[in-house]
Amino acid sequence: MSAELEQQIALLSKALEREKKARQQLEHKIEAFNAEQFEINKDLLSSYEHARVREVQLQFLTFLSKNNIDDKSLNEITHYFASNIKELFSQASCLIYKRINGQIQELKYQAHGMPDWQAIQLSDDELQELPRAKELNKWQRQEFTASAKQLAHYRGEPTLVINFSIKERYQVGIVLVIEHYCYSDDFKDTLQIAANQFATIISKRLTDAELSLNYQKLKSTVKTLRSTQKQLVHAEKMASLGTLSAGVAHEINNPLSYLASNLETLNTYVDEIETFATHQGVAPFVQQNSKISYVLDDLPDLLFACVDATKRISNIVSGLNSFSRKNDENLSPLDISYPIEAAVAITHNELKYKHQVQLDFNHQGALVSGNKGQLQQVFTNFLINAAHAMPEGGNVSISTLVIEGNLQIKISDQGIGMEEKVLARIFEPFFTTKAENEGTGLGLSITYAILTAHNAVVEVVSTKNKGTTFSIMMPLT
Amino acid sequence: MKGAVFNGFEQFVTERFGLSQWQQLLDKSNFTTAGIYLASDFYDDNELVTLITLLCQAQHIELPEALRDFGYYFFDILYRKIPPAPADQTLFDFLRSVDKVIHVQVKKTDPQAYTPALFYDSPDDKTILLRYVSQRKLCFFAEGLILGAAQTFNTPVDVTQTSCQHQGDKDCIIKVELCQQN
Ligand code: HEM
Numbered sequence: 003m004s005a006e007l008e009q010q011i012a013l014l015s016k017a018l019e020r021e022k023k024a025r026q027q028l029e030h031k032i033e034a035f036n037a038e039q040f041e042i043n044k045d046l047l048s049s050y051e052h053a054r055v056r057e058v059q060l061q062f063l064t065f066l067s068k069n070n071i072d073d074k075s076l077n078e079i080t081h082y083f084a085s086n087i088k089e090l091f092s093q094a095s096c097l098i099y100k101r102i103n104g105q106i107q108e109l110k111y112q113a114h115g116m117p118d119w120q121a122i123q124l125s126d127d128e129l130q131e132l133p134r135a136k137e138l139n140k141w142q143r144q145e146f147t148a149s150a151k152q153l154a155h156y157r158g159e160p161t162l163v164i165n166f167s168i169k170e171r172y173q174v175g176i177v178l179v180i181e182h183y184c185y186s187d188d189f190k191d192t193l194q195i196a197a198n199q200f201a202t203i204i205s206k207r208l209t210d211a212e213l214s215l216n217y218q219k220l221k222s223t224v225k226t227l228r229s230t231q232k233q234l235v236h237a238e239k240m241a242s243l244g245t246l247s248a249g250v251a252h253e254i255n256n257p258l259s260y261l262a263s264n265l266e267t268l269n270t271y272v273d274e275i276e277t278f279a280t281h282q283g284v285a286p287f288v289q290q291n292s293k294i295s296y297v298l299d300d301l302p303d304l305l306f307a308c309v310d311a312t313k314r315i316s317n318i319v320s321g322l323n324s325f326s327r328k329n330d331e332n333l334s335p336l337d338i339s340y341p342i343e344a345a346v347a348i349t350h351n352e353l354k355y356k357h358q359v360q361l362d363f364n365h366q367g368a369l370v371s372g373n374k375g376q377l378q379q380v381f382t383n384f385l386i387n388a389a390h391a392m393p394e395g396g397n398v399s400i401s402t403l404v405i406e407g408n409l410q411i412k413i414s415d416q417g418i419g420m421e422e423k424v425l426a427r428i429f430e431p432f433f434t435t436k437a438e439n440e441g442t443g444l445g446l447s448i449t450y451a452i453l454t455a456h457n458a459v460v461e462v463v464s465t466k467n468k469g470t471t472f473s474i475m476m477p478l479t
Numbered sequence: 480m481k482g483a484v485f486n487g488f489e490q491f492v493t494e495r496f497g498l499s500q501w502q503q504l505l506d507k508s509n510f511t512t513a514g515i516y517l518a519s520d521f522y523d524d525n526e527l528v529t530l531i532t533l534l535c536q537a538q539h540i541e542l543p544e545a546l547r548d549f550g551y552y553f554f555d556i557l558y559r560k561i562p563p564a565p566a567d568q569t570l571f572d573f574l575r576s577v578d579k580v581i582h583v584q585v586k587k588t589d590p591q592a593y594t595p596a597l598f599y600d601s602p603d604d605k606t607i608l609l610r611y612v613s614q615r616k617l618c619f620f621a622e623g624l625i626l627g628a629a630q631t632f633n634t635p636v637d638v639t640q641t642s643c644q645h646q647g648d649k650d651c652i653i654k655v656e657l658c659q660q661n
Contacts, residue, residue: 025517026518092649092650143600181649182600182642182650184598184608184610
């Protein structure tokens with residue numbers, strides 16, 4: 003190459019360099035101009051970017067909004083949350099575990115692209131290798147151990163783990179096995195916001211559940227208390243009525259026995275007066291005196307009525323006595339069918355025209371401790387009452403059944419039934435709905451007293467115009 | 480693609496393989512632009528791909544290799560354009576700032592510019608993962624730029640891709656690990 007040519011090339015190269023520099027400077031100027039332009043639009047742009055990020059976050063957070071989770075159980079919410087989080091990643095599988103008192107209680111797995119949760123079993127060693135987050139309610143990166151990798155058909159490197167502590171000893175863990183965790187800070191922030199939201203939801207849900215549980219408990223306690231109180235009041239009332247009855251009976255008994263024996267003497271006196279009045283010498287005088295003859299005429303009837311009335315009083319008194327009798331002497335093992343059948347036989351005459359009695363014994367010879375005579379009285383009473391409740395006739399059924407060491411006896415009629423107010427008082431002595439001279443009002447109270455002495459519990463259910471059922475629970479021997 | 484990248488490629492080719500190689504590429508490609516690229520203007524991406532492919536054929540090198548080399552070379556040119564980094568900035572700090580600051584700034588300067596989206600993850604202190612998302616699929620070029628940055632920051636690293644769209648994977652994930660002695 004000639005020297006001239008070389009010089010020429012060198013000059014051209016320098017000229018080229020200059021041209022290049024000039025161009026670069028020019029372009030630099032253009033860029034500076036563009037930058038100015040940008041400054042003008044900057045605020046607009048940054049606020050747009052901001053809005054975009056918020057929009058994405060909102061979209062996800064509305065997943066967790068009230069409407070979506072209100073009617074779901076804690077498990078369902080957890081599944082829902084985990085599935086949605088999983089969907090945010092392009093490829094992920096997910097594992098949920100419940101750890102109660104440090105023990106894994108439930109393990110569910112959702113494979114990539116699958117909507118279903120499968121229960122999986124792991125050996126103790128494998129359980130040990132499950133990743134755990136060290137901090138609560140925070141997503142954490144962790145390495146999956148070899149066996150855990152196998153478990154999740156794991157391909158990529160990272161794992162995301164989060165633990166939520168719902169109660170002190172109750173934890174829910176979510177393990178996301180993801181391809182990678184190269185995401186924007188906004189995305190990662192959104193994940194964390196969702197986790198916070200979820201933590202709030204479940205803790206609130208749990209508080210709600212606890213509160214409502216406590217409320218339910220309280221309600222049922224109040225209910226039990228009320229019914230116990232009612233029973234106590236009733237027992238107390240019956241007891242004091244018993245004492246009162248015993249006193250009254252005792253007080254009446256003495257004058258009553260005078261009355262009875264004096265009436266007997268009076269009867270013989272009257273006989274003598276009658277004999278005297280029909281005597282020949284006396285009879286004409288008596289016949290002349292209309293007043294005396296009227297008295298003599300009326301006297302035996304009056305006396306008879308008096309004796310009858312004393313008998314009734316004496317009946318009431320013995321009724322009162324048997325109502326107030328506390329403990330019973332003559333209890334012996336007994337098949338309940340005997341007193342029931344005896345009562346049916348006794349009432350047969352009264353019931354045979356309009357009523358049918360159906361017996362349905364299912365106690366298979368199970369024995370109770372009882373007094374046959376008294377129990378017979380009890381069932382007689384029930385049968386008579388049932389017949390009275392059905393003046394037009396109908397069925398009375400008596401059935402037996404063994405329930406958990408007790409004999410249940412049910413006596414049902416299809417009669418007129420009773421109102422709540424009546425029902426509350428039927429066992430009280432002298433309480434009656436019958437006409438004044440139709441009964442003493444002691445029948446059911448004596449029944450009650452006898453049954454109580456047999457350690458039996460009586461319950462009544464009655465519906466107006468449908469009928470009444472007495473059910474008796476007696477302990478088996 | 481911005482003219483500046485073409486300018487950089489021209490510089491890379493002339494410096495490494497000579498002016499005649501560059502002329503040869505222009506002659507073979509026979510584009511209407513005829514090698515006139517204004518830094519602030521935009522040109523068809525395919526032109527750059529064609530030029531690089533032709534270079535690969537001429538020099539018997541693989542395309543990923545060529546892109547990586549070009550990236551490595553080009554980093555200096557880019558880096559000179561931005562204000563000097565704070566003294567305590569590490570390579571990883573810088574890599575993180577590319578998506579958050581530098582490319583943002585690029586787009587501010589020129590709203591028409593198309594830069595890739597980079598998403599980061601640091602599983603541990605010695606590793607940073609970058610998910611490269613771009614229609615241009617220039618992940619190898621990105622690898623080169625990262626290697627260039629490592630050189631500038633005097634921080635030896637291993638750069639690999641754990642998954643790559645060119646391998647049929649869903650994502651391109653570039654793993655940058657500090658070399659053992661660090
Ligand atoms: C290690 C650091 C960097 C990496 C990994 C990186 C990555 C990339 C890649 C891969 C592209 C090609 C476009 C695409 O793939 O879609 C690109 C374009 C670009 N980058 Fe970076 N870059 C880095 C640093 C920088 C720096 C320091 C600047 C300084 C200004 C810069 C400015 C640009 C510009 C101007 C473009 C072209 C935009 C266009 O053609 O519209 N980059 N970058």
